[in-house]
C-alpha cells in the first residue's frame with residue numbers, strides 16, 4: 060500500500076499528499092489513529108473546496124464536486140487516477156499568482172496557445188471562471204484596476220488547488236494541479252519558520268514557481284527589500300520546507316510589462332542564490348495582464364510557462380541553470396521515468 064492511499068482526519072495534516080505526519084508519528088500508516096485508508100472502495104466522497112476537505116463526510120451518499128477548487132484529498136485522488144504534475148507556487152500578496160493562473164486558463168481556453176497547446180478540460184472550471192469574472196466586464200480594451208480578487212482560503216490552513224488539462228502538439232495530455240495560495244502564507248513563512256509544514260506538499264511537487272514582481276526588482280526604492288525577501292524565501296524553501304534539490308525552481312517574474320518585457324537584472328541574484336543552494340533554476344519573464352499603454356502582449360510568457368509545466372526537464376532559452384541536465388535526470392528518476 061502506498062502512502063497516497065491514506066488520508067488524515069486532522070484538518071492540518073497533509074499526509075495524504077506529502078507523506079509527512081503532522082505529529083511526527085513513527086510509521087503513521089500503522090500507528091496513527093487519525094490516518095484512514097482511502098482506496099477506491101473505502102474513500103468517502105469529499106466536499107470539493109477547502110472547508111471540510113480533510114473531514115470525512117458523515118453521510119456516505121455520493122456528493123458531486125462543485126468545480127470551484129480541490130482540497131488536498133481531491134488533489135491526491137486526481138494524482139492517483141492519472142499522471143498529474145503538481146506545480147508548487149510561492150509569492151507574496153499581490154505578486155500576481157492568481158492572475159498568472161487565470162491568464163493560463165484564458166490563454167488555453169481562448170485557443171491562443173494553439174496549435175502547440177490545446178485546452179483539454181478542468182475539474183475546477185467554476186474556480187477559474189470565478190477568478191476571471193472581472194475580466195468578463197473588460198470594456199473598450201481597458202484592463203480593470205482589480206483584475207482578480209485577493210485570494211482567501213475557505214479553510215485558511217489547508218491549500219486549495221485548481222486543475223487544468225491540456226494537450227501538446229504531439230497529442231500528449233498533461234494534467235496540472237495549481238495551488239492558489241494567499242500571499243499571506245508566503246509573508247508569514249518569511250517571518251515564522253514554524254509555518255513551513257503547511258507547505259509540505261511542495262516536497263511532492265514537480266516544479267516550484269517563485270512569483271517575483273518585476274517592478275519591485277526594478278525600482279531603486281524597493282529593490283533591496285525584494286532581493287532580501289526572495290533570498291530569505293529560498294532559504295525557507297531549502298532549510299525549513301526541505302524541498303529536494305531535484306525539484307526545478309522557476310522564477311516566475313510577473314508584471315514584466317512594467318519593465319519592457321524583460322526580467323530586471325537583479326533577479327539574476329536570486330537565480331544565483333538558488334544555484335548556490337544546489338537547485339536548477341529557470342527565469343520566465345511574464346505579463347499576465349499588461350497595463351494599458353504598454354506594448355507587451357496579453358499573456359506574455361504564458362507559453363513558456365506551459366512548456367516548463369509540461370516538459371520540466373527541457374531547459375528554456377532563458378534558462379540560467381548550469382546543472383539542469385543532472386537535476387533533470389534525478390528528477391526523472393524520482394518520478395519513475397527512467
Ligand SMILES: Nc1nc2c(ncn2[C@@H]2O[C@H](COP(=O)(O)OP(=O)(O)OP(=O)(O)O)[C@@H](O)[C@H]2O)c(=O)[nH]1
Pocket residue numbers: 150151152153154155156157158159204205206207208209210211240241242243313314315316317345346347348349350
Ligand atoms: N502591470 C501588471 N499588473 C498585474 C499583472 N498581473 C497582475 N497585476 C496586478 O497585480 C494585482 C494582484 O494580482 P493577483 O494575481 O491578485 O496577486 P496574488 O499574488 O494572487 O495576490 P494574493 O491573492 O493577495 O496573494 C492585480 O490586481 C493587478 O492589478 C500584469 O501582468 N501586469
Ligand SMILES: [Mg+2]
Pocket residue numbers: 156157158208209210239240241242
Ligand atoms: Mg491570489
